[in-house]
Amino acid sequence: AQSVTQLGSHVSVSEGALVLLRCNYSSSVPPYLFWYVQYPNQGLQLLLKYTTGATLVKGINGFEAEFKKSETSFHLTKPSAHMSDAAEYFCAVNLNTPLVFGKGTRLSVIA
Amino acid sequence: DTEVTQTPKHLVMGMTNKKSLKCEQHMGHRAMYWYKQKAKKPPELMFVYSYEKLSINESVPSRFSPECPNSSLLNLHLHALQPEDSALYLCASSPPGGDTQYFGPGTRLTVL
Numbered sequence: 001a002q003s004v005t006q007l008g009s010h011v012s013v014s015e016g017a018l019v020l021l022r023c024n025y026s027s028s029v030p031p032y033l034f035w036y037v038q039y040p041n042q043g044l045q046l047l048l049k050y051t052t053g054a055t056l057v058k059g060i061n062g063f064e065a066e067f068k069k070s071e072t073s074f075h076l077t078k079p080s081a082h083m084s085d086a087a088e089y090f091c092a093v094n095l096n097t098p099l100v101f102g103k104g105t106r107l108s109v110i111a
Numbered sequence: 112d113t114e115v116t117q118t119p120k121h122l123v124m125g126m127t128n129k130k131s132l133k134c135e136q137h138m139g140h141r142a143m144y145w146y147k148q149k150a151k152k153p154p155e156l157m158f159v160y161s162y163e164k165l166s167i168n169e170s171v172p173s174r175f176s177p178e179c180p181n182s183s184l185l186n187l188h189l190h191a192l193q194p195e196d197s198a199l200y201l202c203a204s205s206p207p208g209g210d211t212q213y214f215g216p217g218t219r220l221t222v223l
Contacts, residue, residue: 043216098159102153104152104153106151
């Protein structure tokens, strides 16, 4: 069975600082991996995804993530946080099954 | 058209009411999904339709009744709901053989 663990339910960074949101997955074979962002009272927006190929994936809004098979990780990063990045972030995995979500990480950005 | 739309945006209903949520996409996607999301939690899968046929029902109570009239439309019929059913209901779709789900903005449901 697949599962996703997001380390840290809440991460707080200063505006302009590095954003690092952690995601580890459990799967017998490399799955497809996704990061979604959810702003208050809105749906989920796809930030980026890894399926096959290049392990460093670039997404929207300056975010990127790197698939590391040896570490079973897919951490999300952004070099410089902006106030508008404050939101809930979900890591998700699937491999021939419906999406399995992590519990989410709430990102706060301090001015 | 690259989006999933949901109506209504907000819905307040009593426990004896019958209402429906609507989801629409015109991206040619052949899988459509209903999720329920409580505050500060990830979405929970309720139903999956694949090529207009119900393929997954995650043991959802019968007071929730999904319907997929055609490849672009997905409904969720609600009857005799409980206050604990209050949540954000999200619809999503994915392309044939595809792995990526695209979500709508959700319907905020309040059951009084």
